[in-house]
Amino acid sequence: MTTDKLYMDSIKSCYLKEFNAEIINIEENQIELNQTLFYPMGGGQDWDTGTIISNGREINVLEVRGRDKISHLTEPNHNLEIGQRIQASIDWDRRYRHMKMHTAQHLVSAVAYDLFDGVRTVGNQLRYDKSRIDFNPINFDDEMLSNLVNETNKLIKNGAELNIRMMTREEINEIMPPERTNMNLIPPNVEELRVVTIGDNLDLCPCAGTHVQNISEIGGIEFLNKKSKGKGTQRFSYTLK
Ligand SMILES: [Zn+2]
Known part of the structure; x- marks a missing residue:
């Protein structure tokens, strides 16, 4: 399954800072979402950082990689589950x-x-x-x-x-x-x-x-x-x- 890249839709969509998504896969601290605003490292440009918010808790996204399938590396002990709906936001300054x-x-x-x-x-x-x-x-x-x-x-x-x-x-x-x-x-x-x-x-x-x-x-x-x-x-x- 590929990740829908929300930042790709238009120049305007590059200015979106928050989004909702569903977790479609988890491998240890690598989280895959059905859609994302996090830019993965590529084309010479560094990745976005930010947070995933789940049950009121903010989990830091440390690194983002991938092309079709985008993997969000989070801090350990995130307690996230496949199928869960999450909110997320990117570090806008960066x-x-x-x-x-x-x-x-x-x-x-x-x-x-x-x-x-x-x-x-x-x-x-x-x-x-x-x-x-x-x-x-x-x-x-x-x-x-x-x-x-x-x-x-x-x-x-x-x-x-x-x-x-x-x-x-x-x-x-x-x-x-x-x-x-x-x-x-x-x-x-x-x-x-x-x-x-x-x-x-x-x-x-x-x-x-x-x-x-x-x-x-x-x-x-x-x-x-x-x-x-x-x-x-x-x-x-x-x-x-
Ligand atoms: Zn360019």
């Missing part, structure tokens, strides 16, 4: 930081692609305190770094709405070059993709993460450091202002 960090990543990747000759994003890690993006091929100097940050912050200040829609591979490739959307990473049998767009034309990217409604909510980014990862790849680390 999740909202992840949404800002993640949306900032889309922007930084798009700006870098435009500024630096189609440079590709080859990896990322999006966390509460700091995030990082791996670019290739690139050799950042100070001017490039400040251009990248300034241009990104200018866009954030101007603001732009995000939208989600379903598109076919062909439709996506007509709008954006496949090397920019990393289409090669998507299994060939996937025909329709959930696409996140920013503004009219700022970015378009197949993505299953959580995002803010408007890029102005990010507030701004601050460069932390760069690091060479070999073979023309450099890691750009940033935090939120």
